[in-house]
Amino acid sequence: MKRAKVFLGVFVILFFSQAVLAKVQKPEDFLGFKIGTDRKVADMHQILEYFERLNRASERVKVTEVGKTTMGNPFIVAIITSAQNHKNLERYRQYQQRLADPRKITEKEAMNIISDGKAVVMINCSIHATEIGAAQMSMELAYDLATSNDNKMREILDNVILLLVPMHNPDGIQMVVDWYKKNLGTKYEGSRMPWLYHKYVGHDNNRDWYMFTQVESQLTIKVHNAWHPQVILDMHQTGSRGARIFVPPYVDPYEPNIDPILRQQVAMMGTFMASELTAEGKAGVIHSQRYDAWTPARAYHHYHGGIRVLTEVASIRLATPITVKFEELSDSLKEPSVRMPLPWKGGKWSLKDIVDYDYSAAKAVLTNAARLRENWLRNFYRIHKKAVFRTGPPFAYIIPAEQRDLSTTVKMMNVLQMGGVEIHRAQGSFMANGCQYPEGTYIVYLAQPYGGFAKALLERQVYPEIREYPGAPLKTPYDVVAHTLPLLMGVEAVRVEKPFKVKTVKLDKIQRPKGKVDAVSNPFGYVWGHAANDDIVALNRLVKKGNKVFWASESFQKNGKTYPAGTMIIRNKDGLVEDLKAMAKDLYVHFEALETKPEIKAYELKPVKLGLYKSWTASMDEGWTRWVLEQFEFPYKSVFDKDIRMGNLNQDFDVIIFPDLGERAIINGIPERATPPEYSGGIGEVGAKHIREFVQEGGALITLNSAAVFPMKQFYLTVENNVEGIDRKSFFIPGSILKVLIDTTHPIAYGFKRDGAVFFRRSPVFAGGEGKAVVRYTVHNPLLSGWINGEKYLHNKGALIDVPLGKGKIILIGFPVQYRGQTHGTFKFLFNSIYYGGATLNEL
Numbered sequence: 001m002k003r004a005k006v007f008l009g010v011f012v013i014l015f016f017s018q019a020v021l022a023k024v025q026k027p028e029d030f031l032g033f034k035i036g037t038d039r040k041v042a043d044m045h046q047i048l049e050y051f052e053r054l055n056r057a058s059e060r061v062k063v064t065e066v067g068k069t070t071m072g073n074p075f076i077v078a079i080i081t082s083a084q085n086h087k088n089l090e091r092y093r094q095y096q097q098r099l100a101d102p103r104k105i106t107e108k109e110a111m112n113i114i115s116d117g118k119a120v121v122m123i124n125c126s127i128h129a130t131e132i133g134a135a136q137m138s139m140e141l142a143y144d145l146a147t148s149n150d151n152k153m154r155e156i157l158d159n160v161i162l163l164l165v166p167m168h169n170p171d172g173i174q175m176v177v178d179w180y181k182k183n184l185g186t187k188y189e190g191s192r193m194p195w196l197y198h199k200y201v202g203h204d205n206n207r208d209w210y211m212f213t214q215v216e217s218q219l220t221i222k223v224h225n226a227w228h229p230q231v232i233l234d235m236h237q238t239g240s241r242g243a244r245i246f247v248p249p250y251v252d253p254y255e256p257n258i259d260p261i262l263r264q265q266v267a268m269m270g271t272f273m274a275s276e277l278t279a280e281g282k283a284g285v286i287h288s289q290r291y292d293a294w295t296p297a298r299a300y301h302h303y304h305g306g307i308r309v310l311t312e313v314a315s316i317r318l319a320t321p322i323t324v325k326f327e328e329l330s331d332s333l334k335e336p337s338v339r340m341p342l343p344w345k346g347g348k349w350s351l352k353d354i355v356d357y358d359y360s361a362a363k364a365v366l367t368n369a370a371r372l373r374e375n376w377l378r379n380f381y382r383i384h385k386k387a388v389f390r391t392g393p394p395f396a397y398i399i400p401a402e403q404r405d406l407s408t409t410v411k412m413m414n415v416l417q418m419g420g421v422e423i424h425r426a427q428g429s430f431m432a433n434g435c436q437y438p439e440g441t442y443i444v445y446l447a448q449p450y451g452g453f454a455k456a457l458l459e460r461q462v463y464p465e466i467r468e469y470p471g472a473p474l475k476t477p478y479d480v481v482a483h484t485l486p487l488l489m490g491v492e493a494v495r496v497e498k499p500f501k502v503k504t505v506k507l508d509k510i511q512r513p514k515g516k517v518d519a520v521s522n523p524f525g526y527v528w529g530h531a532a533n534d535d536i537v538a539l540n541r542l543v544k545k546g547n548k549v550f551w552a553s554e555s556f557q558k559n560g561k562t563y564p565a566g567t568m569i570i571r572n573k574d575g576l577v578e579d580l581k582a583m584a585k586d587l588y589v590h591f592e593a594l595e596t597k598p599e600i601k602a603y604e605l606k607p608v609k610l611g612l613y614k615s616w617t618a619s620m621d622e623g624w625t626r627w628v629l630e631q632f633e634f635p636y637k638s639v640f641d642k643d644i645r646m647g648n649l650n651q652d653f654d655v656i657i658f659p660d661l662g663e664r665a666i667i668n669g670i671p672e673r674a675t676p677p678e679y680s681g682g683i684g685e686v687g688a689k690h691i692r693e694f695v696q697e698g699g700a701l702i703t704l705n706s707a708a709v710f711p712m713k714q715f716y717l718t719v720e721n722n723v724e725g726i727d728r729k730s731f732f733i734p735g736s737i738l739k740v741l742i743d744t745t746h747p748i749a750y751g752f753k754r755d756g757a758v759f760f761r762r763s764p765v766f767a768g769g770e771g772k773a774v775v776r777y778t779v780h781n782p783l784l785s786g787w788i789n790g791e792k793y794l795h796n797k798g799a800l801i802d803v804p805l806g807k808g809k810i811i812l813i814g815f816p817v818q819y820r821g822q823t824h825g826t827f828k829f830l831f832n833s834i835y836y837g838g839a840t841l842n843e844l
Contacts, residue, residue: 024057024147025050027139035136036352039184041319042136044073044174047166050139051078058146059083060157066219070199071171075219078164080145082157085118092118092161096228099377100305101449102385114377119369122163122229122306123362124220127206129172129197131237133313133354138166140355141362152367159370163227169205169216172197180318183676190317194616194670194679200627202620204820206234209300210457210483212418213627213821221300225420230376231269231309232301233365235358238312241328244284244344245357246312247273250293253464257452258293258302259383265376266293266307269368273309276364282357284314284333284344294463295479296456297820303453304420305383311361313354321350390447393497397458398432399423399442400492404753405532406513407588408824409491413442413510416457416485420450423507430502433494443504457485458493463734463787473729474789480735480761482786487737487757490825515584515591519577523593526580527558530566530751533632533824534587536831540633541583542570543607550602550844551750551835558594566750569594569602569844603747603839610834611639611653613661616670616679621660621704621816628818628827634834641669644687649694655837656694657830660705660816663713688714696806700837702830708764708812711803718769719801719812723793731793735761736786739778740799746774747836748802748811751828757784758799758815759823766798766814775800775829800829809837 030050033040042050055063055078062079069075085092095117098105105113123141125134142164145153156162167173179193196202201214208217224232238246248270254263270287277285291310293299301308316322326334326346334343369376403409413423426441444454463481465474486493515534517526529535530551542549552567570576580591612629614622629636639656643649649656658666669682683691692715695701703711712719723731738760742752758775766773777794803810811833817826 025053027143035140036355038321038350039319041132041177041180043177044167044170047135047139048074051076051166054142054146059086060146061142062086066223069171070215073170075170075216077223078142078166080142080162080164081160085161093227096120099381100228100384102381103388110381114374114381117377118159118161119373119376120161120227120229121231121366121369123233124165124168125235126173127168128203128236129169129176130318132176132318133237133351134235134358135167135173137355137358138164141359156366156370159373160366163223163229169198171199176318188676190320191675194618194675196618196623200623202618202623204620207297207820209298210296211415211822221418228304229306230380231365231369232306233309233362236310236312237315240315240322241324242314243286243333243340244314246289246291247287248309249288250291251288252292252466254293255296255456257456261379261383262302262307265379269307269309272368273361273364277360278342280360282360283342286340288339290478292478294477294481295483297479297483303450303456305380309365313357314349316349316351319351321348323348384449387449387451388447390451394446394495395499396446396496397444398437398494398496401440401442403492405490407532407534408489410510410512412485412489412491416454419453421454422448424504425507427503427505430500432496432500457483460484460785474732477734482735482737484737484785487784488822488825513588515587515589517577517580517584517591518593520593520595523572523595524597525569525571525594526591527563527594528568528589528591530568532588533827534589535568536828537633538583538587538589539568543605545579549605551747553601553603553841556598556600558598559592565745598844600844601841602844603841605835605839608834608838609652609654610634610636611656612636613656613658614638614640615661615665617665619659619661624818624821625657625659627821641681641683644683644690647690649690650697650699653699655700655702655834657702658707658710661707663709666710695808695810698807700809700811702811702813702833704813705763705816708814711810717803719771719803720767720769722765722767722797731790733760733788736788737784738782739784740775741778743774746772748774748829748832750832758826759819761816764814765794766801766812771801771803773798773801
């Protein structure tokens, strides 16, 4: 009788469980097609709706809107685990927080948490929206986790808390699906979209993991920092003719601040995934190829106790299948090897294949995390324990409170704090490195949970020389190799090797300081500086209001002090003081009254009619330029190929910026065979002629980085690119920070010091010819951070040239002045160039 009651109870539980599961709709029933069907893709709205239905129907799934995307769409995360775990979800989240800071728990408490806690896995799908397979797969994975009761799924659900981000870039998913459907059935089916799949940064949206410039990065970090996952699966796609999927291990080098335990865990997880996929009969699984773990721009997690597992699945034409013949594969993929023991034999490759490989990879990660739950938690604790109790040098970084650009310094510290870095302020004076520092100095102690993250971003990088054989070229890094924030942002930070003592207070949030206005009755006007980026924002606001604003072209003395060339001057008028006081509330600008007019020449500034060239080749640099201009309140208009081909540009523009694009891309654009006619072609020869006429009639052309080649070649400038045609064995700089000398008497360089730092990546180097070199590389090795080969080609050569042409000017900025929104220290070269392009020099 007792056994019968037990059986009846189990039957009732199973009955009700199946009744609940029956309410969970399969993805194909909701969508009207099976996930992975050729030429069928779910868009953002469908994916959001499906996850909302899962949220309502399953007690295993909780969907949360973390915030809104750049374009105002929901950014969601689905928390998936067993119903029992959901009842204790906050407890498990607190476990993660406590393990992440071993200073706050005892060893016994840690062991209890490790025994009782759950492994936390985060899966990020399709941050690159054209790599759409993972976003489609996410619905199938979520459905199976919500409904399945087999032993393997129960093992995952009981031991793992999954943070599933089904669309890491929802805006982009909608854009690429709309484009795909629009061209379905035409010769442009599966063609590349002629604009970025993120409003501003396109493919660079996964290079933002230490600067956090974009909304989606900030939302992801919000989830990550709340949960501190042990494993982060980052799902991508790659070219169609390589291996079918890449999984770790990565190749050398690793960034040196990444814990060795974590490096081994990456390798362990990757080889487990490879073995699981291969055991399923999935061919073409490769590891230890191409992808390194050097830059934190792609691997925030490596500095926060979690492993970043990258997968790269072979692509198709979005959802249109392709056929790849075996002979089209590279020779290294045709024979079994240690990296890939089961080669793919070629054939049809479809969205269903991508979804299946992604699903198996995700399932393998979850299985590993479930089976090794305690191992993941224990090592997570060990990594953080090593971090907080570190004793080796350096001891700290000091960030002086006195800075040329304090507002940008605060931005840098806010970035560090977003990454969990603790920053203290000294409550008294102290000695460090043999120097006296005053009260109010900022201190970043490195013995803290994320001290390695702070150290990686504050120190100078020394990229290792990795060569296949003696005398061979440097192994090409997967991405750039320098990420020293103080150099990129123009901030002074001091490395301190030995311990020092001072009473400090930890800062929860560092606020931007307020400016001030020193007002007097009936002055001639007011002056303010030129050294800070906030000074430029103030200029933009005042010019927008119709004020008369000037740059002093020479130094002058007033108020008992000397004001340098570049000092900003505004004439007084009714209501001005109120405007200045309003700006001083959110800008760190010091406005000082001028009782009398200085007898000097000055550049009269005017509202600049600014155009930014927007090619249909979808330039990330154009997107980043738009983003930077908007952040610093520069009004602009996009200039398209057709606008330039029509001519009469001086009617609409004073200044035109060409972002980092090659000459051929500017002239020829996208061929008609690859995109619909309205998006094909570039500015053409007629457009080049119109740009030349624009400059000759008084306009200013600003070119960024490699775009300099366009006017150099098309307008027959006598300026040469000193590194053109030189092979990599002789000259190569893989994204590094270099020292430069600056002519601070030139208006483009107002506000700078004589020596500075610029970022160099695929950049021209100017030699000889016409124009004025405003910025030059040093006469010795200019390397500050990263790696350089062939520095002799840079010695005393130009980095920024002002070239007169007719009534106008061409400003060749030969480096990425606004690189990925990080190089705050060089933004003013662009900002100054914009105003200089339309300024006139007169008596004040």
